[in-house]
Amino acid sequence: MLFYLLKRIGLAVVIVVVAVVLLYSMIHVVPGDPASVILGPRATPEMKQELHKLMGLDRPFVVQVVSFLGKVARGDLGMDYFSQRPVAEIVFKQLDETLVLVLASITWAMLLGIPLGCYSAVFRNTFSDKLVGVFSIGVIAVPSFVVALYSLLFFAVTLKWLPAIGAGESGQFLDQARHLILPAFAIGLGWVGYIARLVRASMLEVLNENHIRRARAFGLPETTIVFHYALKLAILPTVTLLGTGIGRLISSAVFAEIVFARPGIGKLIFDSVVSRNYPLVMGAVVVSTVLFVLSTTISDSINAMLDPRVRERL
């Protein structure tokens, strides 16, 4: 297991470096000038030149990439020249908000999706299984920004039960939780369907395996068989899905962050790309790439722990 972990971490580092170099290249290929966007019509050519120099954009591209990677290796994400604050400080402040949102979304989606999937598998081909199927496909098909808009209109604008904008006052847990409900609902709803379908499919497969049939022959209660023996194996594809799904969750979070005017890393990347704020884009991209690679590494490691055969495949 230790050898597996070392190999997996090495691979993760390579992926991060390649992703950062690729993204750095892509950002610089797109035309646009941060000075013109940020400084607006007041920008004189001298001011623009000064800003380029400050941002290091006057140096050759390769030098910029190497210098950036060197800084990242030392844990320095650079400085945001517009707000004069360290990029790391800005990104991690936003990352907190996104992680809370993503975790809240995926938690409620799992709490509902896994039992629904188990229920569908156990009561397969019954009316309620078909009902769960229709529900699951239905919520998968609806984009999260549509759910966000309609839930906002219904619960915030019409009923005025929940707030429409912001993330709540810092330090006020209940206020923050209240601001989290609608965005988490919007992002998590589609995942309920995904998880339910995935758990159902893998559960059906597992329920027909020999060791489950043997457990039944021994007369073990069905709840023990389902939740203790079958779910442990059936959950593996879901764990993998959650690991790789972090990227999708962050992109869904962008919509929720825009619709609900919440701070977050998705919106930070979007705004920074639009304003060509390269240091902030790269800082945020590095952190989200690391987050993505980290989550896939963790999910793969959990898989390897649960199923030793996986360790041999890397």
Add this chain to the structure above:
Amino acid sequence: MSRPNMQFSKIRLSRRSFLKASAASAGWLMLPGLGMYPSWAKDARVLRVRDYGDPQSLDPGIASNLYEEHVNAAVHNKLIAYKPGTKWEWQLEAAQSIEQVDPTHIKFVLKPGITFTNGFGEMTAEDVKFSYERIIDPELKSPIKGDWATLASVDVTDKYSGIIVLSKPFQPLWMTTLPYMGGNIISKKATLAAGGKFSAMPPCFSGPYVIKEREPKQRTVLARNPEWKGTPAGFDEIHIFPIDDEKTAEMGFEAGDLDYTRVSMSSYKNLKKTPPENSVVEKYPSLYYVWLGMNMEHPKLSDERIRRAVQYAVDIPSILEAAYDGVADPATGYVPPGLVGHRPDTLVPPNADFAKAKALLAEAGYPDGIDLDLEVRNKAVYIAAGQVIQAVAAQAGIRMTLNLHDSGSFWSLGDESKGDRWKKLQLVLNRFSSAPDPHYAAQWFTKEQVGVWNWERFKNPEYNQLYEQAMAEADKDKRDQMYRRMQELMEASGAYRFITHEAVPVIYTNRIIPALRPDGMPLLRYFTTA
């Protein structure tokens, strides 16, 4: 298939117990202590407003965005400030008196007793000198240096008095410099102690509010300044939320999370017809100007007849109806109504004249029409405007291809320092912000701005001469004539088709009395409760 032998625990739930549980849950949710109550029930002494951006820098010498000025204007003082209302006027703020003694000298006397917080003492003429002279100091690299371009010095005569000395007469000073971003007075002692400049949090304040809290990308909280001795602030706190999307802000307002916000032009008619409960919807004229520009140096547009054909092929009423929902009025230049230099009419009427456009094209050697590229920013309103221009111009034989750009790409289209893209630029749907003096808008169309912000590459010696003269001219009527002539020259070149100044619809709750500039922008320090 038989049902498996499963023993799930059962929950007995009758209709009555379900209703009881629902009522109890709703009651719990509505408990004020838990914060789960309607937003309109929040503290009446807190004002919640939306702004379109999040302040990056709150040093008045470095800040250059309107949303930064909204905060700065509430926490600092200026000698004079914009007067809330429907006419562009100024009123005394930190100055007890101010007068222009001759074209290049302005004498001021400060009100005694205005103090800076955090123990930085009373505001003196030295602070005024420091605040204004640092903007022209090359070391600071101030983006608003141009606003004080004619400042020679500020001479201190005593503790509260001084004279602003200009290198040459500069009339816009009274409407675009002193009462605007460049007019904020900061503490010399505090700023020097902070290293000569600051960004996120000022070291001290002197206005009716102080910055209590900054949560980047989330909100800025202003609180009453306990040391403020002027007219008391209207609210205990002001919460400013940075929300770029107007539709999001509208929903935030309807949900009761905001007390004041600008709304989209597309929502104005509906909101005016059926406003949300306890709210007021109003529309203000904007200072922005939108126009279709043509690159005079592009081979396809170097012939003035082609440019004039494009002018005649653009139908302004259709654009205003489709893109601006009939809320905005046509523009006659870059100066909006109500300001010196506004033109009553244009040379080319707002309605398209296809026959004239076709005739001009044929005369220029294009009897079968011409293909042109139109560059547009990828925002719904500009895309809609671009599509209308494209559809209508096709009737005159001008076939346009729409190219959409995000802000980053768009704002470097005509910039010579960004490579050769400007050479390919043909038509561009552009929009600039402005200030309440025509000089501000006029400066971007001089020959010195060619390849910087003058993307049409319009070079007219008479324009440049008038620009210099109007800057110094004190006679209002003469200035008016000069700016009118300058806009006429632009239109006569064929490179400009002025479209609109847009409009600023706003909505606010009737529990507040907003203090707005004539263009609908908030002057937060003057907001009060109804």
